[in-house]
Amino acid sequence: MDKSVDKRIEARYKNVIRHLDRTWHILDDTRVPLLKNVLSWLAHPDRDLKIIHVAGTNGKSSTVAMMTAIFQANGYTCGHFSSPSILSEREQIGINNTLITPKDFLRYYDEVVKCLKQHGLNFDQLTYFEYFTLISLLYFKAEHVDFVMFEAGLGGLRDATNAIDAPLMAVFTKISLDHQNIIGRNLTEIAEDESAIIKKGTVVINYAGQDMTVSRVLKQRTVTVGATLFEHTPDQIIIANTTPAGMDLIINGQSGYFLSMSGAFQAHNFSIVLQIKAALMTMGYDFTPEKSRDGLANVSMLGRMNYHADSNILFDAAHNVDGMNGLVSALNAWHLKIKPTLILGVLKDKDYHEMLDIIVPVVQRVITVTPNNKTRALHAEELAAEIIASYPNVDVEIASDATAAISLAMRVRESSQALIVVTGSFYTLSALQKDSRI
Incomplete structure (x- = not known):
């Protein structure tokens, strides 16, 4: 491509990003229904994707990064939607750790804007995070990815990512007290908000060390909507050695695993990844220990240890x-x-x-x-x-x-x-x- 064209695309991309509305409509019950409508106007890209929806207070992005690396090592293409970004807004949308290009971002941004105008809405009626959510789904559908690791932004109930139809899985990392002024005053209320991503037919993965109060809420929601809680014997993960560069792990008695992320809490996040992998294997998807080990050793992400x-x-x-x-x-x-x-x-x-x-x-x-x-x-x-x-x-x-x-x-x-x-x-x-x- 001509360099002058590259520069025009880059300039327009930066201009679009600069003018997106950064407002968080965190207590607005109308936003998710609006996005559901937009997704229907866009022919429901979410329905053509195997989405693993990840919510929780801490560990979401680490869980997404680890599972993405394991998917990639085993030959699957995996789209990831994760926030916030650190060096570039495009970090939030990628496939196999390759970021969406400014050209592709603009292509799907224009598709969303055109759709809004056709239904009597202006481009500024969606926010920054809502645009990124929709663009990611259009991009992943167009690229025919095998799986999508889809990270919730804030809570679950009113989060833009909750506009999707029932995902393949609803995954919960550790839920603890945070954003009490927004999504709940205590653990029960926070868990109720997060649990809204559980929908009929979804397989639910819950962090094994979850607070009992939280687990009760998640189980109740699972039963109420007709989802399935994945039953899994907790994996035994032993940290054999830890340095700032990562950890040597012994998993269910097997040594030789290296996680290129440090901190004992990352071992807890990895326990969730092992559950996701086990659940997928019951669905007929193949993962080999050797390839998964390679993926684990090559996890990389900005800003988390x-x-x-x-x-x-x-x-x-x-x-x-x-x-x-x-x-x-x-x-x-x-x-x-x-x-x-x-x-x-x-x-x-x-x-x-x-x-x-x-x-x-x-x-x-x-x-x-x-x-x-x-x-x-x-x-x-x-x-x-x-x-x-x-x-x-x-x-x-x-x-x-x-x-x-x-x-x-x-x-x-x-x-x-x-x-x-x-x-x-x-x-x-x-x-x-x-x-x-x-």
Whole structure:
């Protein structure tokens, strides 16, 4: 293709992304019905896809990444829809870890806009996330993928992804307290919201370590709508060794497995992946241990225990209490000789006080940054003041931008052997990885 054409496509793509409505209609009961209508106008692309719909509080994207890698290693094509993005919005839509191109994105964006106009609606009546949801389904159908790993954005009931008809599977990672002001005040209410993705005829996969309160809600919904809960003897997963680069695992007594993602919580996510694979095998799909082992060793994803060995920096998007506990457990398991230097940026609508109580005691110093979210970010100065007030013995510095944060961390850490940890929010990672070129 002519380079001038490439540039025009890229320019138009960026312009479209820039003008998409970023509003989250999180309490609007009309959005999912609207999207159901749009899907019907688009000839129901979701009905032609084998969709594995993944919901939960933590671990969704990791589960999607692991299962996608195993599908690919076993010769299946797998579309993935996952959010949020870090370096490029196109990270949210891909096939076998290849991102959708700007040209393909625009092709299906134009198809959706044309459809809206034919039914008397304007392009701006759908939001950013709703467009990405619809575009992903059109793209996956056109590319004839074998499976789709389809990650819910926020909760289940009012999430745009819930507009699809009954998926092949409804998968639940660990459900815990988060977004209480949006999807539920307690575990029961949150589980009820998440459980809305369970539909008639769907096979339900539930994380084996799920809170009993949550499991009761999911089981009740399964029975009520006529779905099937997959019964599976829990796999025995033993972590034989763990480093920032990944973990050696023993699975049901078999050694030789390496997961290229670190943190004990990733082993819990992998237990969900093993359930998905077992359920698919009962449906007649083939997976060989050797190919699955290869897939496991080649899982890669930005922002979830993403370790850069050359600079000794760990990026992890721990953005709530549960995620921060998982990160700290991993740091403790590595028995680091020097306490890490922490680059931290959080959102003001999160329980960041408890997050600080978890992470600050295990680090040498904190460099605060402002996440890349104008409306929800807690400013670096405010975060620094909170830490200084509660932890007077911890060194705290403020970075004016991402590049300054990385440069400062590398300069003040004791040696290159001292780990730098970047965490607190996807928006923190987005700013750091885009601006610092790490």
